[in-house]
Amino acid sequence: MENKLDGKRVAILVADGFEQVELTGPKEALEAAGAVTEIISPAEKKVRGWEGEDLDWGSKFKVDVPLTEANARNYDTLLLPGGVMNPDRLRLHPEAIEFIKQFVNTGKPIGAICHGPWTLIDAGAVKGRRMTSYPSIKTDLINAGANWVDEEVVTDNGIVTSRKPADLPAFNRKLIEEIAEGVHPRHGSPQQSMPA
Numbered sequence: 001m002e003n004k005l006d007g008k009r010v011a012i013l014v015a016d017g018f019e020q021v022e023l024t025g026p027k028e029a030l031e032a033a034g035a036v037t038e039i040i041s042p043a044e045k046k047v048r049g050w051e052g053e054d055l056d057w058g059s060k061f062k063v064d065v066p067l068t069e070a071n072a073r074n075y076d077t078l079l080l081p082g083g084v085m086n087p088d089r090l091r092l093h094p095e096a097i098e099f100i101k102q103f104v105n106t107g108k109p110i111g112a113i114c115h116g117p118w119t120l121i122d123a124g125a126v127k128g129r130r131m132t133s134y135p136s137i138k139t140d141l142i143n144a145g146a147n148w149v150d151e152e153v154v155t156d157n158g159i160v161t162s163r164k165p166a167d168l169p170a171f172n173r174k175l176i177e178e179i180a181e182g183v184h185p186r187h188g189s190p191q192q193s194m195p196a
Contacts, residue, residue: 004180005035011075011103012039013067013096013119017085020049020058021165022113026079029172035179037079038064042093050083067095072102077179082114082134090119097122107184111175113162117141120159129156132163158184 010030012023027037041047044066051058072078078100080087090096100123103110112120117133118140120126127145132154141148153162153170160178162171178184 003034004176005030005033008035008076008179009074010035010037010077010079010179011065011070011072011099012037012079012081013090013099014039014041014047014081015086015089015093015096016043016048017050017083017089018047018081019083019086019114019165020051021168022081022083022116023049023061023079025165025168026081026111026113026172026175029176030079030179033176035077038075040065040067040070040099042067042090042096044068050085067093067099070099072099072106072108075103075108076182077109077111077175078103079175080110080112080116080119082112082116084115087115087118091122100125107158109158109160109175109178109181109184111160111171111178113167113171114164117146117161125159129159130154131156131159131161133161134163 030037041063046060047063048060049058104123104125114134121144129146131146132149132151138148152167153174160175
């Protein structure tokens with residue numbers, strides 16, 4: 001897997017309250033495969049994770065590019081970690097949804113885990129797609145037109161989804177594979193959804 005992603009750039013979009021391991025785990029795996037990752041956030045300097053059995057604030061991470069300065073054209077892939085607060089906060093930022101839509105509309109791979117797919121609803125990216133997520137947002141995805149399944153990792157035309165931190169090894173492998181494949185046919189077209 002080493003150097004499989006040389007030259008690839010990954011945008012990690014988060015707001016305060018992201019599930020920390022859902023950022024750090026994929027980030028480490030992507031960098032080990034040769035990708036460059038950058039944290040993008042509505043927060044301008046630091047963004048804070050959420051972690052642990054006790055469900056409390058975790059570490060602070062440096063924001064590499066404030067969302068107001070981020071351009072999707074500079075990246076090959078988008079990573080959307082979960083956590084309940086993070087996607088809920090991102091959905092309140094029209095510029096965050098627009099940033100996600102740019103990846104959807106250009107067919108660039110997207111990885112979303114846990115509650116991360118919530119933002120894909122707002123970006124108009126779930127209708128007709130086979131997806132998974134944390135069970136608490138299953139109904140939201142179904143109501144938005146997704147074909148929700150309970151599997152550790154699901155790929156539909158370049159969008160990779162998983163349910164929870166325990167799924168990270170499978171999620172990371174599949175996301176790396178999708179990034180290596182490159183741009184997929186335009187997202188958002190239900191006819192292009194492929195069954196598993």
